[in-house]
Each structure stands twice: as structure tokens, then as C-alpha cells.
Amino acid sequence: MIQTDVIIIGAGPCGLFTVFEAGLLKLRCHLIDSLPLPGGQLIEIYPKKPIYDIPGFPIVNAGDLVDNLMKQIEVFKPGFTLGESALTLEENIDGHFIVTTNKGTQHIAPVVIIAGGLGVFEPRKPPIENLEKYEDKGVEYIIRDPEFYKGKRVVISGGGDSALDWTIYLIENNIVSDLSLVHRRTSFRGHLDSVQKVMDMANAKKINLITEAEVVGISGNGKVESVTIKHTTLGDQVKEADHFVPLFGLTPSLGPIADWGLEIEKNAVKVNTFDYSTNRKGIYAVGDINTYPGKLKLILCGFHEGTLAVQSAFAKIHPNKKNVLKYTTVNGVSGF
């Protein structure tokens, strides 16, 4: 059983910054995330995109912001349970919470802060009969590490920013040996700049752009060896490939959090804006997962919410200790 002061469910930007604010109050944190890496949406959806509304950073890449947040909290030595989803939450007779993951890892703490963002991400999958058989055997729904595709023949499906951005990245960085982008329509939903870049790459024969088509079949002995592409007018074409990456987006769902006796409104956890507490004493919700009048799903707002939540958490954990606000410029940041 992992014991800590604060269990944080979700290692997105808001969960990470909450560790920092808790650390200033000498509260130890342990983060749980279903994803194998910290960073939440910033790493999962838009790691290479620039963000322009983080105070003090005129421009910062999402991935770099996560790196900086990780560096900022290093001094407080948070624990991590990654690649596991928080499944159940029980309260013992001392009023402490036990959070158990889908892999059976147990955590206990007097306070839980839910920073679960949009919830658990489920990829939207194309309707291909044997798709699941090839998952992690050449079929991936998320590009986690582009270097994984070094020298490979890759077929990407999709017409949004993800499909366009990864096509550009894999070609511009000379990673793949062959890339086909398959899209059902002739127009794309992504940024105009990205669409233009992809068109230029197709004209320069750096990629095979196959529009008005979709991948309808996968073949291979224990791993992807080829895909069948069905064109609306030209019929079927079999293309040799090592990887098929359908990038049709991720559907968020509250997942297990919805069953923890919390007041839910519009697929989010209702909180009191005094301290971002939920209807269950000792459980707080910060970042995209919460809702209240005037809520904005912005990183900046989540940073503020985490800051106030830990002040209240401190009072629950140390009811007899007085907490006086100290500036980091005066007191510095001392670890545990």
C-alpha cells in the first residue's frame, strides 16, 4: 500500500502543478495516471503545439511546459503510478481514502485531489474486422515516440490536426521510409498551414496522399504486413506497411470517477469555488475535470484551483497547525 498525504488522480499540467503548491506546504503527493507518461492532454494530444497563454511564457511548446513542470516539482519527490487507471475509491473508518488501480496497486491518503482532465481517453477506432488482433502489433492509435517508426513503412488515417501534424513531423525529421496518408474526403479539418504543407509534400512525392479512401482491412502473420485501402471510385488497393496508425481522435469519458459518489454535472465534477472541494469531504477536483459557474477549461485556471485546493487540504491533514502564506522569494523552495 502506497502511503502519502495527497493522492492526485491525473498527471496532466494541473495535477503536476498541484504537487508544487502542496510541496510548499510540506504535503507529500503521489500521482496516478492511466497514461504511461505525465503531461495529460499536452503530451497525448498536442505535444508539439505552441501555447501562448501561460503567464510569463510568451510562447511555450506543450511538451516543454510539461518538462518544466516536472523539473519544478522534482524537489518535492512526488511518487508516480503510471500506466494504471484509478478504479475504485473507498473511505476507511479513519476517514482516509484508499484508491485502487485497475492493476491492483493500492494507495492511501487523507486527501484525494482529482485532476483527471477529460477523463480516460479512448481512441476512436475505424470499423475494421480484425483491427484489435493487430493492436500493438503494428496498429497504434497514438504516436507516443516518433523514433519508434524509424525506417518503417507507415499508413496514417485521418483528416484532423493529429494526422496532419504527425505526417509532417515524420517526413520533416526523415523518420519513416514510406508514408501514406489516407483520408475519406478531399478536404482536411486541420490548420490551413498544416494542410498546405501536406499538399506540398504530396506534390513533391514525399508522401502518398490517398483521399476519398479508407483503410478497410489489415493482413499479416502476427503483425501488420499490409493494409487494404478502398477508394470510392478506384476500387481496392493493397499496400505493404509495417504500421497502421488511425488518428481519428480520442473520446474522453469520466470513467470510474463517475461511480465515486461525487456530484456530477455535464460530465464533470461539481466543486465549491472556495477551495475546489467536492461534495465528499477530503476530495477535491481541479483542472478540466471540475465544473462551477464561469468555469474555463484553461491550464491557467487549473493552476489556480490546485493552489487553493491544497490550502484546504492542509487544514484537513493538520487541523491543529496554522498555515501562514509564505512567498517563495522569501522562503525559497525547500524539499522534503
Ligand SMILES: Cc1cc2nc3c(=O)[nH]c(=O)nc-3n(C[C@H](O)[C@H](O)[C@H](O)COP(=O)(O)OP(=O)(O)OC[C@H]3O[C@@H](n4cnc5c(N)ncnc54)[C@H](O)[C@@H]3O)c2cc1C
Ligand atoms: C488541441 C488543444 C489545444 C489546447 N490549447 C490550450 C491553450 O493554448 N491554453 C490552455 O490553457 N489550454 C489549452 N488546452 C486545454 C488544456 O490542454 C487543458 O485545459 C489541460 O490539459 C487541463 O489539464 P488537466 O491537468 O486538468 O487535465 P489533462 O491534461 O486532461 O490530464 C488529465 C489526466 O488524468 C488522467 N486520468 C483521467 N482519469 C483517470 C483515472 N481514472 N485514473 C488515472 N488517470 C486518469 C488522464 O489520463 C490524463 O493524463 C488545449 C487543449 C487541446 C485539446
